[in-house]
Amino acid sequence: MVLAVALIVLTVGSVIFHFWSPWWWTPIASNWGSIDNALLITFWITGVVYVAVLFFTAYCLYKFRYRADRRADYEPENTKLELWLSGLTALGVVALLTPGLIAWNEFVTVPENAVEMEVLGKQWAWSYRLPGKDGKLGTTKTKLVTDDNPFGINPKDPNGKDDILIEGENLHLPLGQPVKMLLRSTDVLHDFYVPEFRAKMDLVPGMVTYFWITPTRTGTFDVLCAELCGVNHYGMRSNVTVDDKAAYQKWLGKQKTFAALYPKAAAGEQLAAVRKDSKSKQSVQ
């Protein structure tokens, strides 16, 4: 009896909380409205099931509470009912999966006109690399990373010299332009996470991962790390600013290239030194 009331109160309370609490997702700033939609559909379907099952449970608890003069029913099974319930559940699953997988198909299909940009994660800071005038990012190698070549850009690759490097500053993105974010780490796992963009992905040392977005709203947003990367994981922050085209071009014009920032490394002078260095440090710690 008390428990039946408690179930009703918890269920109704949860629904009220859902609609009236001040905590909800951040206004979206990317093309991933389809993710928000799939989320809302999931909310409705699961919410209805939750309320229905709990109300029914509360009803049973009340209606069939112990009475000395009553006896429980005896019904080992009811295959028809069980098949019906399974069928309905399967329908619900299809209703969830369909919008989900349609959106996922979009998620894994990078548009042709997406421009590539690179996010580089290191314990515990974010840096960014944009292609120069040639529109191409130069190739990189973790082995080549030094203080003079923090991205490990291959100096022999002509595409790399004009790459624009952004260290310790905001990343800027042009409004309405699809971007493929290439993610790279030189030490441990990280995760490039901007709540307003919805999309996120891990950075994995030894490989290049990616996701794509189209920014749809100007503003400055937090970049956080969403994959445990050591003791300062929670402090690994940066910002990303979405600009309209003109402001973006203006910002871009002020940024420096690899060749301008690290002329020696870009000319290939550090290469030999690094190689020697790596030989002498074979052990892990």
Place this chain on the structure above:
Amino acid sequence: MSNGVFDDVQVIPPAEVDDVELYHAHSFITKYVFSQDAKIIAIQYSATAITIGLVGLVLSWLMRLQLGFPDTFSFISPDQYYQFVTMHGMIMVIYLLTALFLGGFGNYLIPLMVGARDMVFPYLNMLSYWIYLLAVLILTASFFVPGGASGAGWTLYPPQAILPGTPGVEWGIILMLVSLVLFIIGFTMGGLNYVVTVLQARTRGMTLMRLPLTVWGIFVATILALLAFPALFVGGVMMLLDRVIGTSFFMPEIIQAGELLGTDSGSPLLFQHLFWFFGHPEVYIVALPAFGIVSDVISTHARKNIFGYRMMVWAIVGIGGLSFIVWAHHMYVSGMNPYFGFFFATTTLIIAVPTALKVYNWVLTLWKGNIHMTIPMLFCVAFILTFLNGGLTGLFLGNVVVAVPLSDTMFVVAHFHMVMGVAPILVIFAAIYHWFPKMSGRMLHEGWGQFHFWVTFLGSYLIYFPMHYLGFVGVPRRYYEIGETSFVPPSAATLNEFITIMVLIVGFAQVVFIINILVSIFKGKESGPNPWNATTLEWQTETTPPSHGNFGDELPVVYRWAYAYSVPGVDADFVPQNMHPDDVKGSGSADDPSGHH
């Protein structure tokens, strides 16, 4: 027409093998310390698991103090916070829940419920416990070694887990991995026992389809564990090699703090696949025994047969099988090939069907029952609510695209605590209140039980339900503090304070529970052999608590399924599994087909 599953049988085939000769302990040491009696081993397992679980609980208080009141407790540094997170997670999942459900309940209930005198390999069973204890001690020692415990998160993802920058890289991670490897060795010894005992040592008449669902749950969970733990074992050994002798199984080329480490071409993702190939079935290793126990407790206290027994068995088996092909739903944003998402989202959501069916059948068992609101029943209903809640949020996290914004946020923390923290723990409580009388001959105190139930149930819901919404806001998990952001409103800090206060209140209720146990062992009301009027064999033993060998001179013979409650035409509202059909009193007999199917 008689139905082999649900109706009584008159004739039981003769035994194919003779009764076993048991090892008889002569000294106190062999009887109670190095015991080979599954019931003593069960109590040893349970006591150890609960003790280390209390450590995990205290760690959660410390974490919550930090999250609720950042910048207040100078004694919690980021290093320590991450060590707490890691040790708390690992302790709760492996050393508490797995050990308690399988080593504790498995050992106690399997032989009794299947009508066996003991596990089939008692000596191995004893070794299993002592190796488990050693694993627990090594894990605990890692708090005290130089550098302290590992702070790599319970998932221990390399490269971070074995590199500087993560606490415990000196010794903590080594002890953690050694402890896990030992745990798996110990578990395998116990696990083989549980499986073989169920298959081999059932008493006459106890067909597989007459097993109580508790046994089915533990049985299938053990099979999962025997198949899943090797993946963790291999991952753990490889990581030990990476850490100790500098191999590169999981280590690609790495530059850390300006230094090239000399590691080469290993794959961090490989570890994640190994970990979750174990880690997802692990969820069900904990959940399936809970499913089984809930089914039996609900049925007993509602005085009604479990609804859809056969479907419940197939659901357990089906869920167990499917749980091996969903692991990468933990890796949607790991950087693995994104096309995997289609497959793993589909398999994951398919599991929802048998799982939902189980929930329906529990509720349908209540339908037209005669429900006694005992403490075990209260906990079972609370389980249904929290499990349903956690199962439904699982549909968010399983549906790949929906999972992307939520992964690694507090939504995940809320989800898994609801579904594999709170829900199984509620079942553990239900089980303890239900079986304590058999283990001790005494009842737990009802009033304290009520207090314990209400505070735990309502408190846990108030902790975890709102926490999902912090995840929607975008608050990441494993954050020592969220600090300044542009998107987390100040009200979230108030919510965090509220959650922390609820955590402390719920924690206090557990103290009451422990006191209740300790006092009731000596002072509780005497329960008699079968206080709940239950049908299963453990309640029909000659002595309570059952003596060495479980049953008297003769093993029980089973004539019917475990759910003969309120059978039409029978006077009593329950018929024990081993009561001879001729002894069943009533206007009709239990296999009278009138009125059902």
